[in-house]
Amino acid sequence: MGSDDRAKLMDSLKANRRSARGRTASAPDRSQATSPKRKVFDFKELPQVKQLQMHRAAADMMGIENPFFRPHDGLATETSVIGGHNYDNFASYNYLGLNGHPKVNAAAKEAIDRFGTSVSASRIVAGERPFHGELEAALARIHGVESAIVMVSGHATNVTTIGHLMQKGDLVLTDSFVHNSIAEGVRLSGATRMNFPHDDLDALEKMLADHRHKFEKVLIAVEGLYSMDGDFPDLKRIVKLKQAYDVWLMVDEAHSIGVLGKTGHGISEHFGIDPTEVEIWMGTLSKTFSSCGGYIAGSKVLCDYLKVSAPGFVFSVGLSAALAGSAIASAELLEQEPERVERLQKNGTLFLKLAKEAGLNTGPSTGYAVIPVIVGDSAGAATLSNRLLAKGINALPIIFPAVPEKSARIRFFITSEHTEEQIIRAVETTAAELDAMRADGTAVDRLIKAAR
Numbered sequence: 001m002g003s004d005d006r007a008k009l010m011d012s013l014k015a016n017r018r019s020a021r022g023r024t025a026s027a028p029d030r031s032q033a034t035s036p037k038r039k040v041f042d043f044k045e046l047p048q049v050k051q052l053q054m055h056r057a058a059a060d061m062m063g064i065e066n067p068f069f070r071p072h073d074g075l076a077t078e079t080s081v082i083g084g085h086n087y088d089n090f091a092s093y094n095y096l097g098l099n100g101h102p103k104v105n106a107a108a109k110e111a112i113d114r115f116g117t118s119v120s121a122s123r124i125v126a127g128e129r130p131f132h133g134e135l136e137a138a139l140a141r142i143h144g145v146e147s148a149i150v151m152v153s154g155h156a157t158n159v160t161t162i163g164h165l166m167q168k169g170d171l172v173l174t175d176s177f178v179h180n181s182i183a184e185g186v187r188l189s190g191a192t193r194m195n196f197p198h199d200d201l202d203a204l205e206k207m208l209a210d211h212r213h214k215f216e217k218v219l220i221a222v223e224g225l226y227s228m229d230g231d232f233p234d235l236k237r238i239v240k241l242k243q244a245y246d247v248w249l250m251v252d253e254a255h256s257i258g259v260l261g262k263t264g265h266g267i268s269e270h271f272g273i274d275p276t277e278v279e280i281w282m283g284t285l286s287k288t289f290s291s292c293g294g295y296i297a298g299s300k301v302l303c304d305y306l307k308v309s310a311p312g313f314v315f316s317v318g319l320s321a322a323l324a325g326s327a328i329a330s331a332e333l334l335e336q337e338p339e340r341v342e343r344l345q346k347n348g349t350l351f352l353k354l355a356k357e358a359g360l361n362t363g364p365s366t367g368y369a370v371i372p373v374i375v376g377d378s379a380g381a382a383t384l385s386n387r388l389l390a391k392g393i394n395a396l397p398i399i400f401p402a403v404p405e406k407s408a409r410i411r412f413f414i415t416s417e418h419t420e421e422q423i424i425r426a427v428e429t430t431a432a433e434l435d436a437m438r439a440d441g442t443a444v445d446r447l448i449k450a451a452r
Helices: 003-022 047-060 103-113 123-127 130-143 153-167 182-190 201-215 235-244 267-270 298-310 321-336 339-357 378-390 421-439 441-452
Strands: 078-082 085-089 145-152 171-175 191-197 218-221 247-254 280-282 294-298 370-374 411-414
Touching: 085 421, 103 182, 103 321, 123 298, 130 145, 130 280, 130 294, 130 321, 145 298, 153 182, 153 218, 153 294, 153 298, 171 182, 171 201, 182 191, 182 218, 191 201, 201 235, 218 235, 235 247, 235 267, 280 339, 294 298, 321 339, 339 370, 339 421, 378 411, 378 421
Parallel strands: 171 191, 171 218, 218 247, 247 280
Antiparallel strands: 078 085, 145 294, 280 294, 370 411
């Protein structure tokens, strides 16, 4: 960025502050002549787009390269090729190393050869295929419940299920760290939403005591493994609470299936809980099952009802053959090779132990597949990610608004395929680069230096 651009940016920042201090509400002057109609709206005029451009300009001033949307040149497993160079890869959900597995690839190819690349319609119209039922039976078996329903998007699965089952006059109690898809589902439903502080079950119990009697249906929504912090809730206590207050429980197992439990059957196996005591299990196909899509598992009555009434299922095309085939093969491998789960858990434990010994802030992570290194500010997290890439390690930052600004972090995804050497190198390099970066000052210090 040139000196003129920097000056314009600083002037713009100052002008915005003056405008915010002196802004008063005023009605538009209708006496003024209206401007001529435009053929198309320029989205650069949106305030949120202008703000994004200002953030990008500030990052340019500090010399921070955009760490996002870098194309990978091939299969991303424990290593990946970016720009023709090999990197140790800690930025993929390939927890059990099944993406690219020969059996998984073969199943996807065989499914395409038989059924093509699309089922061409919603399943309720003309898109039902044998593999849909086979996949749903496998997922129900893994979760230990009667039935399952598969949809084409994990995010849409939460949105349409919550949005459909709940309504105005109902209450949804959510952990403050739940995924955006849960929040969007509640917003769509029109139900009242109340957040309890992350993993604070005393606060959840108080909310139930204070508010349960005011609502017809009440749903508690938590995650089996929180994707930003790598911790999990006390499911035994939550089940007791939901039974005591006669409410529903939904557990999002997007990151815990294949990760928690001795054989990877999730948080119910981890705690030794009867999975039929939970009304709604949700999961995704894009992580352990090396495919794409989402699902609900639970009673046959629930799943049958969703199949004929949930808008995100009824009015959406069915899962394609390749995606179903790869997910079915991955589910089979999960059950046939539990040693993958053991390796994953061993690797996560090692990474967390070494990170703590190195003085890295890993937050509440329990060492199951997701381990953050909290940096503190978005610019710092992006800078650290770029410094790691320069050292041959691909690990992406999580920045505001995905997490609070003071909790920006590098998020490491551990897999069963990472070697001990890769884990040691990642921790040692992260600690060294973070120390070197902090010696250069804060993000504000770097911005001031760049603007001079």
